Amino acid sequence: MKKSTKEQTDIGESQVERVRQICLSLPETFEKLSHGEPTFFVGKRVFAACSINHHNDGHIGVTIPAAIGVQAALIEKSPKKFYRPPYVGHAGWVGIELPRVSDRELKMHLREAWKLIAPPKLQSELG
Numbered sequence: 001m002k003k004s005t006k007e008q009t010d011i012g013e014s015q016v017e018r019v020r021q022i023c024l025s026l027p028e029t030f031e032k033l034s035h036g037e038p039t040f041f042v043g044k045r046v047f048a049a050c051s052i053n054h055h056n057d058g059h060i061g062v063t064i065p066a067a068i069g070v071q072a073a074l075i076e077k078s079p080k081k082f083y084r085p086p087y088v089g090h091a092g093w094v095g096i097e098l099p100r101v102s103d104r105e106l107k108m109h110l111r112e113a114w115k116l117i118a119p120p121k122l123q124s125e126l127g
Helices: 005-023 070-077 103-117 120-126
Strands: 029-034 037-042 045-052 060-064 094-097
Touching: 005 029, 005 037, 005 045, 005 060, 005 103, 029 045, 045 103, 060 103, 070 094, 103 120
Parallel strands: none
Antiparallel strands: 029 037, 037 045, 045 060, 060 094
């Protein structure tokens, strides 16, 4: 049964909070709204963008950049967890279905996305 808009909003808010806690723990990360969704930056560049039922697509997710080949591998291995997001999927970004991933897995993917985007001098702070 499809979830109501209110149920999706409630779920989305708790999932955004998971993303927020992880992202804001990373060096020099800040959050601002972009296209109406919480988006996380390091410097002037985006490394994670929440996408909560964007255009009623049903995804409660976060989109992140991925290294070459990673998007296809993740989607092939776990199509219920990962998807090719609109607008940025062609550039290798991957969508993560937040309710389907553990905190540990989410943290790993968000840290990798941050490393792809962060300036080299900051990357050494993460270890």
